[in-house]
Amino acid sequence: METKKGSAFIIAIIVVAIAVLAVFLPRFLKWPRFLEFIAPLQVRDRQRIADMDLLKQEQTNYRAHNETYYLHDDYPIPIGKDLPQIPLDPLSTGNVCGSDYIYCNIGNMLMGDEQKFCYYAKLESGGFYAVSQGGSITKTTAPKNLDGCIAP
Numbered sequence: 001m002e003t004k005k006g007s008a009f010i011i012a013i014i015v016v017a018i019a020v021l022a023v024f025l026p027r028f029l030k031w032p033r034f035l036e037f038i039a040p041l042q043v044r045d046r047q048r049i050a051d052m053d054l055l056k057q058e059q060t061n062y063r064a065h066n067e068t069y070y071l072h073d074d075y076p077i078p079i080g081k082d083l084p085q086i087p088l089d090p091l092s093t094g095n096v097c098g099s100d101y102i103y104c105n106i107g108n109m110l111m112g113d114e115q116k117f118c119y120y121a122k123l124e125s126g127g128f129y130a131v132s133q134g135g136s137i138t139k140t141t142a143p144k145n146l147d148g149c150i151a152p
Contacts, residue, residue, distance in 0.1 A: 041124045044090040048121040049129050049136075051087035051103065055119045056131035058083040068114035069133065073107030089121060097142075106146050118149035 058079045062070045070079045078084045089101045097104035106118040120130035120143055128139045132149035143149045 045123045045125050045129075047090050048103075048123060051089075052119055052121055052129050052131045053136065054083075054087060055079070055103075056136065059117050059133070063133075069108060069117045071109045071114055072105065072117075073109045091124075104142070106143060106149070108146060113146055116146040118143055118146050120149065 059069050062079055072079075078086055087103070089103055091101035093101045101122055101124075103119065103121050105120070108114060108117050116133055118130060118132045120128050120139075122128055122142070123138075126140075128142050130137050130139055130143050130149040132146070134150035137149065137151040139148075
């Protein structure tokens with residue numbers, strides 16, 4: 001009998017201790033500030049991925065009507081009539097492709113390959129998200145050529 005009462009008392013103390021820690025620990029560790037930093041970063045990265053996927057879809061639509069991908073050398077250039085407004089990075093800082101938060105492309109016009117395309121974005125969580133005619137890929141470094149956007 002004593003053992004049941006003693007173990008129930010210990011369990012009650014543990015539950016109270018956990019409740020007290022759950023209330024006061026976040027104040028000491030400043031978790032809300034940490035979460036305020038992480039949440040927008042994830043939202044901006046999700047937006048970057050969605051924008052890259054949109055560009056990939058628009059290139060696919062353009063090719064369905066024209067038998068080639070849209071030829072371009074610079075970004076941002078609208079993709080035909082289907083995408084008149086090119087998306088911009090949520091932070092849109094600087095102008096150095098791959099090092100600042102701007103969207104980048106590897107032009108298929110100078111490369112002479114109208115059957116390929118490559119767009120990529122720098123992610124705040126690390127790495128780069130790239131899309132091409134071969135699909136999408138997350139890389140640790142920015143693509144250097146049209147084939148660098150293709151998943152292995």
